[in-house]
Amino acid sequence: MSQFSDVFNRTGHKALIAYLTVGYPSLNATLETAVALAEWGCDILELGIPFSDPLADGATIQEASFQALKQGVTPTICLEVAAKLRQRIDVPLVFMTYYNPVFSFGLEKFCQSSVAAGINGLIVPDLPPEEGADLERAAWQEGLDIIYLLTPTSGEERIHLVAERSRGFIYLVSLTGVTGVRETLPFELENFVSLVRRETALPLCVGFGISTPEQAQRVAHIADGVIVGSRILQLMKEHPTPELKALVTGLRDALDSC
Amino acid sequence: MKLPNEQGYFGDFGGKFVPETLMTALKELEQAYIEASSDPGFVARLEELRHTYAGRPTPLYEAQRLSEKICGATILLKREDLLHTGAHKINNALGQGLLASRMGKQRIVAETGAGQHGVAAATVCALLGLECVVYMGEEDLVRQASNVSRMKLLGAEVRGVASGSRTLEDAINEAVRDWVTNVQNTHYLLGSAVGPHPYPIMVRTFQSVIGIETREQMLSQYHRLPDYIIACVGGGSNAIGIFHPFRDDSDVKLVGVEAAGRGLNSGLHSASLNRGRVGVLHGAKSYLLQNEHGQIRPTHSIAPGLDYPGVGPEHSYYKESGRATYTAVNDEQALEGFHLLCETEGIIPALEPAHALYYACQIARELPQENLVVVNLSGRGDKDLDIVLQAQEAGE
Numbered sequence: 298m299s300q301f302s303d304v305f306n307r308t309g310h311k312a313l314i315a316y317l318t319v320g321y322p323s324l325n326a327t328l329e330t331a332v333a334l335a336e337w338g339c340d341i342l343e344l345g346i347p348f349s350d351p352l353a354d355g356a357t358i359q360e361a362s363f364q365a366l367k368q369g370v371t372p373t374i375c376l377e378v379a380a381k382l383r384q385r386i387d388v389p390l391v392f393m394t395y396y397n398p399v400f401s402f403g404l405e406k407f408c409q410s411s412v413a414a415g416i417n418g419l420i421v422p423d424l425p426p427e428e429g430a431d432l433e434r435a436a437w438q439e440g441l442d443i444i445y446l447l448t449p450t451s452g453e454e455r456i457h458l459v460a461e462r463s464r465g466f467i468y469l470v471s472l473t474g475v476t477g478v479r480e481t482l483p484f485e486l487e488n489f490v491s492l493v494r495r496e497t498a499l500p501l502c503v504g505f506g507i508s509t510p511e512q513a514q515r516v517a518h519i520a521d522g523v524i525v526g527s528r529i530l531q532l533m534k535e536h537p538t539p540e541l542k543a544l545v546t547g548l549r550d551a552l553d554s555c
Numbered sequence: 556m557k558l559p560n561e562q563g564y565f566g567d568f569g570g571k572f573v574p575e576t577l578m579t580a581l582k583e584l585e586q587a588y589i590e591a592s593s594d595p596g597f598v599a600r601l602e603e604l605r606h607t608y609a610g611r612p613t614p615l616y617e618a619q620r621l622s623e624k625i626c627g628a629t630i631l632l633k634r635e636d637l638l639h640t641g642a643h644k645i646n647n648a649l650g651q652g653l654l655a656s657r658m659g660k661q662r663i664v665a666e667t668g669a670g671q672h673g674v675a676a677a678t679v680c681a682l683l684g685l686e687c688v689v690y691m692g693e694e695d696l697v698r699q700a701s702n703v704s705r706m707k708l709l710g711a712e713v714r715g716v717a718s719g720s721r722t723l724e725d726a727i728n729e730a731v732r733d734w735v736t737n738v739q740n741t742h743y744l745l746g747s748a749v750g751p752h753p754y755p756i757m758v759r760t761f762q763s764v765i766g767i768e769t770r771e772q773m774l775s776q777y778h779r780l781p782d783y784i785i786a787c788v789g790g791g792s793n794a795i796g797i798f799h800p801f802r803d804d805s806d807v808k809l810v811g812v813e814a815a816g817r818g819l820n821s822g823l824h825s826a827s828l829n830r831g832r833v834g835v836l837h838g839a840k841s842y843l844l845q846n847e848h849g850q851i852r853p854t855h856s857i858a859p860g861l862d863y864p865g866v867g868p869e870h871s872y873y874k875e876s877g878r879a880t881y882t883a884v885n886d887e888q889a890l891e892g893f894h895l896l897c898e899t900e901g902i903i904p905a906l907e908p909a910h911a912l913y914y915a916c917q918i919a920r921e922l923p924q925e926n927l928v929v930v931n932l933s934g935r936g937d938k939d940l941d942i943v944l945q946a947q948e949a950g951e
Contacts, residue, residue, distance in 0.1 A: 349719065349850040350836060352728045353574045353735065359718060371848045396572055397835045401849025423572045423835070427562065448576040450738060455578060473576055474736040 299387050301417060301442065301465040304340045305500040305521055311552040312522030313338060313513075314502055315529055315545070316393065318345040318361035319378050320370035322534055327378060330533060330541070335386040337542055338549035342382075343420065343524070346375045346394035353395075353422040355477025357527035372398050372407070376414045383415030391444065393420040396428075404435040411441055418442035418465045426462040433462070449473050449489050453496075460497035469493060469503045469520065477527050479506035482515065490519040508544075510551035517555040523548070558872070563752020563839075566875060568868035571751040573838045577731075580738045585753040587658045592760070597653060604649050605764065608682070609639045611646075613765075615772035615929070621899040621916075628919040628926035631781065633769050633797065635933045636904065642934030643765060643793045644675035644746055650761035652679035655742035662686040662741040666730040668695055668723030668789070669860035669907065670702025671934055672746030677711035679744075687711040690729040692722040695859050702938050720853040723789075723863045727837050747790025748867035751838030755795075755867050762796025769929060770800050777927060783918065785810045786931040787911040788881065789825065789861035791870045793933035798879060799869075808880070811870060812914045814856030815883035823855035827866040828874050828881040841868040857886035857942060858906035860934075884910040890946055892916065893936065905934035906942065 304312050315334045319327050331342055347362035347370055354362070372394075379390055392411060399407050399421065411419065419441060424432065426445055436443050442465035447456060450473055459467060469490060472483050483489075486503070493501055503516045504524030513523045525548060532541040563569045571581060591597040605611040613634045622629045635643040655663060663685050667673030673689040680687035689706055693715045696703055706713050719725040727745075734743040748758040766784075773780050784801060786794035788811035801807045816824035824830065827842045834843040836851060844852040844864040856862040873879035884892070889906055892913030896904050904912060908931060915930045922928070936943070 350724065350728055352731045352837075355732070363718070366850060373848075395835075397843075397845065397851075398849035400835055401845065401847075422574050423838075425571065425573065425575055425578050427578075428570050428572050446575045448574075450576050450579045452579055455575070459575075470576065473738060475732050 299389055301341070301389050301500070304389060305466065311517040311555055312340040312502060313548055313552055314341040314343060314522055314524040315339040316343040316345060316524060316526030318347055318358060318365050318530060319375045320347065320365035320368055321361035321530060322364065323368070324374070324378060326533060328381060331382050332385050333538065333542070334545060335388045337545040339388065339545065340522070341389045341391060343391045343393045343526070344375060344379060346372050346392055346398055348395040348398055351395060353475055355475040355527065357478070357530050358476050361530045372402050376410050379414040379416055389417040390415060391418040391420055392416050396421050396424045399432065404432050408435040408439045408441050412439040416441065418444050420444045420468055422446060426458050429462065444468050446470055447493055449483065449485060456493055456496050460499060463499060466500040466502050466522070467493065467497065468524070469501050470505045471503050472506050474505065476505055478508045478531070482506055482512055487519050510547045513548045514551040514555060517552045523552065559752060559756055565869045565872035568841050568871040569752055569755060569839050571838060572835045572840065573751045574735055576735045576738060581751055581753065583658070587654060588753055588757050591654055591657055597657065601650055601653055605646070609645045609649060610637060611764065612768045613637050615769060615776060618900050621896065622919070624899050625916050625919045627924070628782070628922035628928045629924060630915055630919055631927060631929045632932045633765060633929060635765060635793065635931060636902070636935035640671070640675050640678050641937065642671040642675065642905065643762060643796065644672040645678065646764055646796065647746060647758050647761040647792060648672070648675035648679040648744060651742070651744045651757070652683050652685065655685065655744065656683050658742065660740060660742040662737065663744045664688045664690065664730045664733045664741055665744040665746060666690050666723065666726035667746065668726065668862055669858065669905070670695065670699040670706070670938060671860060673711070673713070674702050674705050674709070676744045676746070677706040677709035680711060681709045688733065689713050690716050690726040690733070692716050692720070692725050694721040695723070698942055699859055699938055700941070722854070722859065724851065731837070746792065748792040748795045748869060749790040749837055749839060749865055755839065755869055758792050759795045759799055759869060762792050763799050765793065765796040765931065766798060766800030769797055780804050780807050781927040781929045783808045783810060783928040784931070785812060785911045785915045785928060787812050787861060787907045787933065788828070788866060788870060789814070789863045789907065790865065791867040793931050795867060795869055797931045798873070802878060809873070809878065810914065811879055811881040812911045813881060813883040814858055814861035814910060815885035816855040818885055819883055824883065825854040825856045825861050825863055826883040827864060828870060829883045836865045839868045841871045842866050842874070857889060857946065858910065860905070860907040861910065882914060884913045888913045890943065893943060903936040904932055905936045906939045908933045
């Protein structure tokens with residue numbers, strides 16, 4: 298199984314990170330799409346464990362979470378999906394979820410089970426480093442990375458804090474807002490990324506609002522990876538795989554031609 | 556021990572579990588709140604508005620006919636229902652509205668369940684010339700329609716929320732999403748003693764005027780403190796407002812009354828402290844109604860203002876420390892309390908404090924007349940007439 302460092306240490310290579318909500322539109326779709334995404338050139342997969350109150354998410358991921366929960370998806374099922382995927386693909390896997398399902402599962406038990414299922418890292422958008430010490434301790438014992446987020450509103454002090462505490466990479470939120478497809482990315486994005494770059498040697502991956510090859514290319518000029526989520530979920534709902542394949546290979550080509 | 560501590564914890568409860576985007580805004584808010592609290596100009600302006608605009612102090616009224624009917628302890632009502640806009644929510648809205656102005660925020664977002672906080676927020680925004688957007692679950696839009704009209708008249712934009720159980724929980728989610736998006740120019744005027752630090756302490760401080768007045772009124776009118784103080788608890792702002800100034804008066808029993816909805820064993824209730832377990836929602840660690848997988852459970856109460864799966868962290872702390880006890884009253888009992896007050900005192904209470912009234916009558920029956928039981932009558936019931944009439948028809 299490969300590590301984050303295997304992805305980011307390849308000179309000149311820009312990481313493509315894809316997000317899926319586990320169980321949307323079905324468990325089988327998650328499994329098959331995840332395998333295909335890895336095949337089409339995604340370097341890291343984020344598996345979203347659905348939560349009833351996803352307050353950092355826009356309409357698309359809210360709807361996907363709601364549908365997945367309606368079908369009875371639980372953290373345990375997500376762990377099983379991860380374990381199945383781990384047998385079929387080699388790319389690093391990340392769980393993305395809110396704090397309450399993890400807290401409810403038990404921090405140690407969740408970290409142990411995640412590692413046993415082949416998970417490399419955790420992203421918890423409602424857990425800032427100030428509240429993260431307990432989870433970090435549990436994760437550290439298991440060799441699991443906690444990936445923290447930075448946003449355009451994070452001042453210098455917070456950039457320091459996150460740079461010190463994040464493991465694997467830092468998730469840069471491109472804009473001030475929730476997840477979801479956007480026509481354009483903020484014009485200050487380059488400034489934001491370079492501000493963080495000055496403070497850390499960790500890989501920087503940019504997400505929120507990115508759905509086109511043009512946007513991905515702009516991000517790849519300044520960062521180490523791009524994260525695409527809502528657009529993938531939209532295509533899983535509306536179209537069969539050819540559109541999704543076109544999107545992902547288009548993003549891959551855009552990143553490779555940087 | 557300082558509560559909350561620097562990290563915003565009351566014992567094990569509280570904290571700041573929010574997206575990174577909001578961390579800087581919360582710090583700025585905390586700073587502005589601390590500065591304002593020690594600024595005589597701010598304190599005087601708030602005091603003036605409480606007095607001349609909102610109608611404070613509110614009376615502490617001895618409900619003689621109700622007490623006679625019960626044949627037990629004497630019941631006193633803290634008349635927050637007489638405030639401008641008809642509920643205690645204005646206390647907090649005035650405080651936070653002035654704070655937002657001071658911080659230069661031109662736009663306010665708020666959530667509302669019963670509509671009382673939404674009306675209070677819209678009122679204060681009109682008063683201070685701020686733009687106001689109120690999020691309200693679609694179920695609540697229907698059952699509290701008169702408050703929706705009031706908010707619109709006051710110039711607020713009311714946005715319905717169609718996700719989840721379409722009640723207060725979902726309105727908070729959507730208000731937070733708006734805040735995350737517009738944090739540069741927007742203040743989130745949270746209406747209950749929930750949410751990330753510094754909201755629980757800020758809301759408690761603005762609502763403590765209820766308890767401070769009650770304490771003074773008890774001493775001047777009765778030359779003693781009450782035996783019981785009883786308040787309804789949804790998120791818990793009216794309860795913490797009246798409890799907190801009595802926290803060191805160990806002879807004063809503090810009782811919070813949650814909504815048992817259709818019964819504590821029905822699964823359709825909002826009694827987080829009675830039936831929940833500790834978790835994290837809307838920025839704080841506290842008691843929560845959740846399933847075994849950590850998903851938030853749908854709630855129910857006839858009182859929209861209590862229809863919430865969480866509770867303020869300070870109440871969780873009071874529960875753990877034993878300083879307050881928390882019980883629950885169901886829909887039917889709350890209606891009984893509602894009618895009883897209408898008929899014995901000529902006061903139409905909101906359905907939320909009707910829960911506290913019912914419980915107060917229960918314990919008053921067991922106590923001698925010399926005992927004094929204070930109920931925080933946190934709001935008036937005009938908004939609830941449709942619900943009450945519907946319940947009556949259903950019962951007939």
